[in-house]
Amino acid sequence: MSESRIRPAVHSDAAVLAELDHRTWSPLHAVTxxxxxxxxxxxxxxxxPEEYLVAEADGPGGEDLVVGYIRVARPTSLASNAHVRQIQGLVVHPEARGRGIARALLRAAALHACNQGARRLTLRVLGHNAPARALYEAEGYVVEGVLPGEFHLDGRYVDDVFMAISLTP
Incomplete structure (x- = not known):
């Protein structure tokens, strides 16, 4: 696979994004x-669809392959926090990991949120998901709060970590 390209999702992406979602399900990041x-x-x-950005890369025959997605949505419908966007899902195909796709999706999400007038971009990550937390920190996200033992997953209590980045200079 070559370098990834990021584009807005369209309705016809539904099946491939659903397949990717099901294939990548893991207790490392899923609370359901x-x-x-x-x-x-x-x-x-x-x-x-307009809440999603899709990462594509060239397949072996030159076709575009969907290798990841990120969801950037308003956390609530309240006018008082319309300046905030929240990452509500980040998925990269297992065979495409380690190639900078998640980083590219995070950066595209920040630009997408800025273009919508957002001043903050937030996310929630499970405390035991060290790889995701390290990536977010490397991209400038800071921990703003922790809900200790918020989820009970696979027989253990797991923290819910709230992280954010400012989109203003």
């Missing part, structure tokens, strides 16, 4: 049980 068929639609009224 592993999805089982029949699956819910990937896009719906609460998860609209």
């Amino acid at each position: 049980p592993k999805p089982q068929p029949p699956y819910d639609p990937f896009f719906d009224a609460r998860h609209r």
